[in-house]
Amino acid sequence: MLKQMEGSRAVAEAIALCRPEVICAYPISPQTHIVEALGEMVKDATLGDCEYINVESEFAAMSVAIGASAAGARSYTATASQGLLYMVEAVYNASGLGLPIVMTVANRAIGAPINIWNDHSDSLSQRDSGWLQLFAETNQEALDLHIQAFKLAEELSLPIMVCMDGFILTHAYERVDMPTQQQVDQYLPPYEPRQVLDPAEPVSIGAMVGPEAFMEVRYLAHAKQMQALERIPQLAEEFQAVFGRDSGGLIRSYRTEDAETIIIAMGSVLGTIKDTVDAMREQGHKIGVLGITSFRPFPYAAVAAALKDCQRFVVLEKSLAVGGGGIVATDVRLACTGMGLQGHTVIAGLGGRAITVKSLTALFEKACAGELELNTFLDLDWKAVNKQLEREKQVRRSGPIAENLLRDAGVVAARNY
Amino acid sequence: MSFQPIKFYQTGTFTVGNRLLAPEERSVQASDKRYNSINSGHRACQGCGEALGARYAIDAAMEATQGQLICANATGCLEVFSTPYPETSWQIPWVHSLFGNTAAVATGIAAALKVKQKKGERNPAIRVVAQGGDGGTTDIGFGCLSGMFERNDDVLYICYDNGGYMNTGVQRSSATPPAARTATTMAVGSEPGNAFGQGKFVPAIAMAHEIPYVATATVADLRDLEAKVSRAMELRGARYIHILVPCPLGWGTASSETIKIARLAKETGLFPVFSAEYGEQKSALAIRQKLPVEDYLRPQKRYAHLFGKQPDVQVIAKLQALADRNIRKYNLLEGL
């Protein structure tokens, strides 16, 4: 059923269709609207047989989800940014214990400086946490991925983050095709836990494991993610069979058939990139797009196959491994080791910096011309940066960077009185 | 009183059992069919108060639920000594997640059960307990604990208080008593041992949440402990029992004296044994033979610096004042 609604609401309704049994909620922007909507649905009983827990922190949110999942309940929570970082210990624990929790991450930058706008720093910081990470390009895909995520998580007994860009998706009103309960029930069977806390068959979950078995435990977690690489495309196909919609999968190629240059990205920015690429195609540029949906597990083989006929690729990512460079780019480069491709990393849109068609066009044209540097910081204000660097060179007490930059930019509130 | 003590038998209700008592008057621990929720073969130190306290408490909860119990356990001695791969001592469904999240994990289990029981998918009798040491409860787990309390989640949380981080080598926690030596409050300098005026008494904080049930107990008064667990299991909502469990290693006591030391903690008034419902004190286990705090302190090496060539009368007097305050505050001489 087609509906015009906010992305958060769409996700909340999709979650409700998945019949969650325990939802833990702690407010943090830009995720809050999702749990607000779910809270209302539980309270007015449209979402029945579900416990909605207002926890005291994200750490508790993930911990409650751990307990609920271990006791055999389908468990859900949502977070973002600082909230994700606050729950990190429990995030690792949930995957370590193999608990199929589904969590929405409404991607947002990490402070300091505190910043509520979108980038991918938060979920990418959890790259090695053992969770699967699926990135949504649109609200429709965000909605669909949650349904697929429950199925995949419970099959594998592994937790999954469904990542959607904060504000850009969560707060955007778009038309979505909301599935029916019947469709979801047809696709998603009831949760059959691999292990459960039950007096009828007692087990001890969460033993202390020493050097004699720890590596095997870690390898098994890895092996499961490798299994997911096979299951994710199958689940997308099964999804299409029930819902009539192509959604999910590992990667998604766009106009790459004869492309010499392929732009690689995750999340909502793919829309802008596709618009830019469409325009450039009309001008005769041989350029295409590769969207990565599954960041973890990383589909090395699929990416390599998608890039096999191009000459160069540009990874445009909303994350920065400070002191290193790109994060997604590192994986992409690893995927096409030995293929002789020219690779570029573009760090863009950190902390919500707008990524415009104009900037992208200039960037891609430079890339097509073979003139793009290895690492690019898109639309970086070099003047401000250099001024601060100069200031630091001269004055030991050069003051706070963010305020200095704002002052240089003429923001009144940051003026020195 | 939390239980009716039996008088005029050889041992009344002081001993674990008594062949002269009617079967229904006997303790859970006296039964040859007790659950032994935590089994032999665990790796706790000799004379471990926590291993004992855990079996007392969990067996009592098992008795109250007729075996329908799920337990969440914080990181710490109890967790480490009971579940090193490939062996577990627990005979009940048990989960260990993290150090600081046990109350929340238990909340999650309780929430799951509520839904599952409503759907008819699980035995409606199943209940949840959470347990941890004082570090996992009064320090790192305190946020989750308070959250569980204020939401009045249907969880019995049991804290085994041995006054420090014993698993990591006896460091100070917010439950370490004043003047006690730990590895991070060494018995050196002008004020050796843990500082006065610090720390917190979580049972009182739990009472401030006005939850249905708060109680303290020690491993020295089994019948009282069992009665408290049993009372806690009669109630729904958030419940908290704080059990003093001496640690021979951390306190520097003989392994055989674990119960004796707990008894002295209670008889001196340094550890008040009482219960409260909805924020109001309901009972106090009366001191039987009031003893000076010195009797409790002297056998413990963690207080050895108070008893050098000259006893540190000033510090001992300050500790006595704390005991006297407990006695006044909780009515420990008369009992309730």
Added chain:
Amino acid sequence: MDKPFAITLDPGSSLANRTGSWRTFKPLYLDRLPPCNAACPAGENIQGWLFHAESGDYEAAWRALTENNPLPAIMGRVCYHPCQGACNRQNIDSSVGINAVERFLGDEAIKRGWAFPKPANKSGKRVLVVGAGPSGLSAAYHLARLGHEVEIHEAGPYAGGMMRFGIPQYRLPRDVLNAEVKRILDLGVVLRLDTKVSNIQDSMQAGQFDAAFLAVGAHIGKRAFIPAGDATKIVDAVSVLRSMEGEDKPMLGRRVVVYGGGNTAIDVARTVKRLGASEAIIVYRRTREKAPAHDFEIEEALQEGVMVKWLSTIKQAGEGEITIEKMALDDKGFPQPTGEFETLAADSVVLALGQDVDLSLLDGLPGLELKDGTVQVNQNMMTGHPGIFAGGDMVPSERTVTVAVGHGKKAAHHIDAWLRGETYAPPPKHEIASFDKLNPWYYTEAPHMVRPTLDIIRRQSTFEEVQGGLDENNALFEARRCLSCGNCFECDNCYGVCPDNAVIKLGPGKRFEFNYDYCKGCGVCAAECPCGAIKMMPEEN
């Protein structure tokens, strides 16, 4: 359940980890000797029979008691209960009233008609017991239960010896004495009254006895030289008390002086008071503290109006009066004359200065050793003449009913062994369960139950029993005051307090067992055992 590898484990699997290997000390269950048992001259297993009484099984208690002593109703009245003096409970509140419970059990047995089991096998041996006093009766009882044929030859007209002729009725009612004697005879013991053995060898030959136990007691009152006029009546205490059993009560006048400070002196004084004497005055050369009589008996006598002249000796007895001299204790505590004299009105003087043994039946017996008027016996209670044993007041020892009963039992075991050509080796004594071995915390506060005492007016005029018995309720209560020193009473403490579940409960009456596979040797069980029935021993290796 397809469990995740390593992180999820099967319940209770830690049993594979045998923590017993950590142990450097090992707990052992043991029975220590309760101080009451150690102090009992009759060798009673007091803690053992109290154990049954605690659970209200009085018959089992009585049977356990009478394994060692066939006279509980008597003993519960006349024993000076050294057990209570040794009782560890004194350190908590006051001793367990063992004697009172014993009497209760004895009285219950009489009331309910409980009998001794008849011996299963007959040995075919015959044993002569000379004297039907406590020692002889005790020996006869044990010998009969061991299957021997026993004949008691008693010189007097009744059985009981000093229990009848020495102890007044107000302390020991005769129906009680008769009942307990009869129960022994019911075992098949033959009692021949008025049968004085004048020569032991002759009697043994005549009766074809294989062994003999001599227990003729000490019935000859000691005399002291007192210058006296003809008119003064001087008699000995034994005769006075003996004549109480006959038809003719002694005629001693209204003012009677009793000379001596032992229990017999007290008994005589109290008896003459009851016979109607207006004055019964005890004259004793030392102080009350130094008097051999039990203080509670002195106290009772004083309550009944008996007067005492401490630190006094009789210098002369004249007509209707005697002269006494004041004494003073010297540095060593011995009384010395002071030269101060006093005159007392007295119609008669009763000498209660101890008794001698009539050893005439032993004349000409080879191998015998006599010393200070008593028969010497070896540690097996055998005289120097093989096959002839002796006990009670006629051998050197304290002269009490309880000691006599103990002698009888001990001698019976040795006679039994001797008859089989063996030597009886008593089981080794356990170490004493002294108070420091106990954990008194566990015992509830429970004050001693007091036995009712007869009204004072009736005590001064009748021979009714002064001290009453406990009723069932307070007897049970009193029994339950027992700490069960050194002997497991199944309080489940060890089972409960073991942090390693390494104690196995074997079920009612079967006590416990250590599971050394898991016991780490922490010692909590031993520390928390209320009664000291667990000991920590260094682990071998």
